[in-house]
Amino acid sequence: MSDAPARHIAVLVEEVLHWLDPQPGQIWVDGTLGAGGHSRRLAERVGPTGRIYSLDRDRAAVEKATQQLADLPITPLWANYRDLAAVLDDVGVPQVDGVLLDIGLSSDQLADAERGFSFAADGPLDLRFDVSEGRPAVDLVNHKGEQELADLIYKYGEERHSRRIARLIVERRRDRPFVNAAELADVVRKAVPHSPDARRIDPATRTFQALRIAVNDELGALETFLRDAPTRVRPGGRVGIISFHSLEDRIVKEAFRDDPRWTPLTKKPVVATDRETAENPRSRSAKLRVAATTNDINVGKTSREG
Numbered sequence: 001m002s003d004a005p006a007r008h009i010a011v012l013v014e015e016v017l018h019w020l021d022p023q024p025g026q027i028w029v030d031g032t033l034g035a036g037g038h039s040r041r042l043a044e045r046v047g048p049t050g051r052i053y054s055l056d057r058d059r060a061a062v063e064k065a066t067q068q069l070a071d072l073p074i075t076p077l078w079a080n081y082r083d084l085a086a087v088l089d090d091v092g093v094p095q096v097d098g099v100l101l102d103i104g105l106s107s108d109q110l111a112d113a114e115r116g117f118s119f120a121a122d123g124p125l126d127l128r129f130d131v132s133e134g135r136p137a138v139d140l141v142n143h144k145g146e147q148e149l150a151d152l153i154y155k156y157g158e159e160r161h162s163r164r165i166a167r168l169i170v171e172r173r174r175d176r177p178f179v180n181a182a183e184l185a186d187v188v189r190k191a192v193p194h195s196p197d198a199r200r201i202d203p204a205t206r207t208f209q210a211l212r213i214a215v216n217d218e219l220g221a222l223e224t225f226l227r228d229a230p231t232r233v234r235p236g237g238r239v240g241i242i243s244f245h246s247l248e249d250r251i252v253k254e255a256f257r258d259d260p261r262w263t264p265l266t267k268k269p270v271v272a273t274d275r276e277t278a279e280n281p282r283s284r285s286a287k288l289r290v291a292a293t294t295n296d297i298n299v300g301k302t303s304r305e306g
């Protein structure tokens with residue numbers, strides 16, 4: 001990690017507290033600790049008799065938070081939220097009152113040039129949250145077939161120009177394999193037609209998103225979590241998931257709607273207020289959905305619905 005102070009600002013904090021409604025003495029899981037903004041607020045609500053188990057795949061995030069949150073009833077754990085059941089077994093907790101996930105990338109990770117998340121910085125093209133596991137994005141970019149690369153960029157990046165991007169990647173790597181994030185960003189920018197609209201996001205954004213989702217198996221982690229969480233959250237407990245792109249939001253929406261073990265509490269996703277988006281542009285694409293577990297009691301729709 002860089003030595004810069006944590007710059008990640010937690011999104012939808014008041015909305016999370018409103019919809020999850022954590023109470024004194026309760027036990028919660030924050031599956032995506034990051035810089036600890038949400039964990040801190042959950043911990044203040046559950047108070048000294050409660051506990052927040054806060055997971056992150058990124059070891060650096062866990063180490064940093066362990067120092068910064070030591071005065072609160074928070075137990076930071078280096079773990080993947082897809083392993084919720086095993087993590088709770090390890091700490092001897094059969095069920096919790098609820099879980100929060102705030103998926104994706106933190107601003108701290110983006111600021112860390114060594115990880116390749118920021119294609120403006122000339123760091124190695126890695127993109128893993130947990131660098132001890134799996135393979136870095138550079139392997140994928142240097143070795144995957146053109147068709148497979150195009151499909152991956154199209155599916156996970158929702159990128160219209162995926163074929164052209166994949167073709168230029170394969171042409172470029174024949175001369176010289178990719179090493180750095182910035183090299184890939186340059187090739188992608190060349191492949192995507194120039195837009196005169198200065199407000200457009202960097203053309204490399206979608207391709208980097210696609211690679212990040214692939215190397216971290218982010219959608220697989222979310223699906224596994226949604227499948228296992230109902231058994232580890234007490235009946236009537238709540239789960240809130242903040243996602244940042246439509247693929248994730250669709251997975252959450254469909255699981256909450258179609259799996260009878262969930263009762264969706266938010267009909268539509270909760271989004272940031274104008275004020276929050278003005279203060280924190282990252283919140284613009286955040287969507288919060290909340291459900292209660294219905295496993296063996298009839299929770300019914302709550303009066304908060306709407």
Ligand SMILES: C[S@@+](CC[C@H](N)C(=O)[O-])C[C@H]1O[C@@H](n2cnc3c(N)ncnc32)[C@H](O)[C@@H]1O
Pocket residue numbers: 008009010011031032033034035036037038039055056057058061079080081082102103104105106129221
């Ligand atoms: C958007 S940030 C969370 C920010 C946090 N809510 C806060 O208030 O600072 C997402 C974090 O989730 C972590 N992460 C992503 N996928 C994960 C997974 N499957 N299991 C655990 N942590 C994960 C990332 O490493 C990153 O630190």
